[in-house]
Amino acid sequence: MNVLALINSFIRVVECGSIAAAARAQGMSPAAVSQNLSRLEAHLNVRLLSRTTRSMALTDSGARYYEKVRHIPRDLELASQAAAGADEPQGPLCVATTAAFGRHVLAPLMPAFKAAHPRIDIELISTDRRVDHRLEGVDVSLRIAAQLDERLIARRIASRPFVVCASPGYLERAGVPDSPEALKDHACLVFRYPTDGRFLPWGFVRDGQRFEAQLNAQFVCDDIDMLAQIAVNGGGIARLASFVAQPLIDSGRLLPLFEATQRRQAYAEPEPMEIYACVAERSALNAKVRALIAFLEAALEGDAKSPVA
Template structure:
């Protein structure tokens, strides 16, 4: 009997709040997870979970048992890391990133990372929703400053410009904004965070001070690539990361606004995008995570 496997399934059920959620997290059927819990209870001779068709709760024995075993998977992982610290980084690596960064930046880099570390098995979760490292088994996430929380340990790995862009057709029709204050007279294509419904602010730096421009939303969307295409088709002005905007600029579909002017040192410049690699705790910085973060930081530095 694989007691450690049964214990791990029990922990997943408790942490996920239900058998169905634990089954999804482990890639198992709900019936298989339920059977694992039953086998563990039979082995221990006690009821760990009180289950009905609508709810699940720890019994008193289950609560005591969970408190004693909840650390076991982490201890085993740390022991494995200690035993293989001098060996090549290896094992599964789950990376979470925003959809646009994953599509435009990570996807082109991952083949080179895999070639450098062939014993690391990569799973990329590309989403703009909020991810939970512990519940979803995420090893490392790539986030921008607005997505950081106090619970994360974050390492700054790169900065990329934000570019304000619009199509030639839109600018011919609506005119070219000369200052950030002019944006409130234009149709602005605004990105809404799927996690909390906030608009991504349009921020600038002038004389070393950060300020937010007032905008009039012409379109609102939670997909930055859709916003870029709306802008390219004359829908208004968009604030895009350079890795999203540059192909449209190179093809002439978009023109860049508010470009730095060396003759006017007091002009306002778009605040850049700061990119961070995040883990939940220091112990999560194992060999494979460090290898990925170092690789990504170096690749973005030389990009």
């Protein structure tokens, strides 16, 4: 009897919330996972899960057992790497990232990371919703400050400017705002978080003091690239991360506002985007995750010195 396989099925059922979801995560049939649970309970001579046709819950014994065994799969992976003299990180690595950062920054870097660590197999999840590390098998997530979760361990790895910008056509038609306070009189293109429905505020810093601009939200969207295209086509003023805005500025389709070269008495600098690498617990900082964080810190620090950032 492979007790470790039985334990792994039990852990997946608890973390995925159902036998069917655990079966999908393990690439097994629901019947096989259910059989593994029954075999484990018979082996322990104790009921771990109370199961009906409609619901499933840990028993008191099951909850205590889960707390003792939930680290076993990760500990075994670390032990295997240590036994193999794993100077080179290896194995599957699941990375969740915000959609725009993943599309514009992370994806172009991944071939170089893979070349540096050929034994790491990478899975990317690109989404602005809140991902559950344990439920979805995520090793590390890349989030901005507004998405941080107190239940996760976060490490800041990079900073990118936000750029307030609009198309030449819009500015010719509506005028050029001379300060963040003037945004209330302009059509603003606002990003809404899909997780909780709130708007992403436009933060500014003036004389060391942070404040949020009052916005006249004329377009609202949960996809930043759609907002960028609305801005390009004259829909209003957008606040875009530099990695989204700069190519559009370089091509002349958007013009930046509130630049340092446009300093006036009311000058205020857009608050930057802070990017964090997050893990569920310290034991999740294995060799693969540390390799990715080190790679991104080096790559993004170098890129920050380029004109784009």
